[in-house]
Amino acid sequence: MKIKIIIADDNSFIREGLKIILNTYEEFEVLDTLNDGKEAVDYCKNNEVDVALLDVRMPHMNGVEATKIISEETKTKPMILTTFDDDEYILDAIKNGAKGYLLKNNEPERIRDAIRSVYNGNSIIQDIVLEKIKSNLLETKETETKIDPTLFTTRERDIMSLIAKGYSNKEISKQLFISEGTVANYITSILGKTGLEHRTQIAIYFITGKVD
Template sequence: MIKLLICDDDMLIRESLKIILGMDEEIEVVGTCENGSVASKFIVENKVDVALLDVRMPVMNGVEATKNIVNKSETKVIILTTFDEDDFIKDAIRYGAKGYILKNTPPDKIIDTIKMVHKGHSVIQDVVLEKLKNNMDDSCEKINKDNFTEREIEIIESIAEGLSNKEISSKLFISEGTVKNYISNILNKTGLSHRTQIAISYIKGNFK
């Protein structure tokens, strides 16, 4: 059973999501809250597998809450919003959000995202991914593939597949710590700031 926390400052939205998402037999809505500060406190005090956070909330927004939650718990964060501004997307991902989808997403897709993120995958909706791809710095567009070892290329390909560090570790028969070290090396070689940019660069065919 996936223990889910819903956080949105609009009571109608959060209560509607509680009813709709709670109907799935694999999801248990353990709480709802109206801002990121309350969500952060709730997660420290309770077992929560996945937190569904709105971006724009009073007191503490979803991006700030993501940073707190990821630093203080094992809870995986999905950003759910009507807004798709670049800064929100980049900051939320940089702080550790595992999913980013829009509020007009059909309930069945939201449920699928919750389940995928719970299993360790990262999920970014196509429209959001396209926005990120179209706004990457030109300096990130050309990356010499010859600068990377065969193992690093395997790591890059796995990231592009949406695999978590744990899944990459299992796939390549190396420790999670080693995976993290490889990713750090890849980021240093490419000048990119987070793994999502690695995936986007690879998908765009920028590793030549």
């Protein structure tokens, strides 16, 4: 069964070019190309779409606003594909439920792999984008956090702090002398308590104390 995709971008050259590229992969079916976020939202509400590729800056409704509605009101997985790596867009898109944030200057194979991964339930944040988030988080005092200390155990807070610093599960396990499986269990517990969906959101939440 093919992965059903829509592309929303106000640049017709880009969206039609991307459609041609993605249609060369047998696993994809590009259902439609759309001009803005509003059209993408309406399409996802009325059709079965697996992954919605959304630009950030679009008229009528931008990609971040569309991501929030699509994430909350449909089964479609929204994914940002843009030329913009502005901090505000990145954080807002992730908070609003984006399952991926990728820049358009990637090779087609990288975009293909990201779409496939998002479809399979993973969250994909491009390295350069993630590094930007991490650098901003690290500018905040390492001990400073606004989370409710009564909601989490000491170990959970330690893990959240390390996630905010960009540590992988493997690195966290070495730092805290526990197994990777135990780290994964703690992360599952943290996600359950907060309603968040992935580690990048945990990092943001640890610093801001806000889920959305």
